Amino acid sequence: MQVIERVQSQHGSILLVTHGNLLALLLQRLDPKYDFETWRTMRNPDVYRLDLSNEEPVIKCIWPHK
Template sequence: MNKTIYLVRHCKAEGQAPDARLTREGKEQADRVTAFFKGISVDAILTSPYLRAVDTVRGLAEDHGIPLKEETRLSERVLAGQDQPEWLSMLERTFTDLELSYPGGESSRQAMERGMEVIDDVLQRQHHVTVMATHGNLMALLLKRFDVTFGFTQWKTLSNPDIYRLDFSVEAPVIKRVWK
């Protein structure tokens, strides 16, 4: 089994709401994401239904002539049901206690498992190269699933956008950050 999954964190957006649009800079970044994939044979593109994720890979889909498939399991992890002034320290705790969940939110383990369902589905398909557009917290949790050393500190270093390549030829993938 030789398969590659590119995890793409969305470009800069105007906010966190599901319908938040890309900023002007974010639109320029989306063009750079499309250019990054020129010359790479992409078989499938899955995206969170959040507008900022869709718009990050829309040009890529058009450029490759591939339909976008919205995948709700790639939506951002909900930390809590309401905005929290201490959200950053709350998030940090969830990277060390994967079972911790706040009212109205999901634990890191729950988010990781739903994201892994998508990866498992992709690995069962005939596609060799799949692009998955998602969000920073879910992306970090998926990377943590394969590399336990990936944590809050590494999450803080993710950029908008960011791209990690996961090469599966054995059970655990080789992970490489490919966005510069």
């Protein structure tokens, strides 16, 4: 999270590409509703849009639509 926050503060919007395990951990860190079942049902690829500019992060799966 520190790396993401530092890069975002320096550059604004960023694109992060990662494996499903790390993505699932990041999603759960931001919102506990993303759990083991989320990880288990992820597709390859899955694309999420994260908006961390507000107090509460906005997480949306944008492709493929679930």
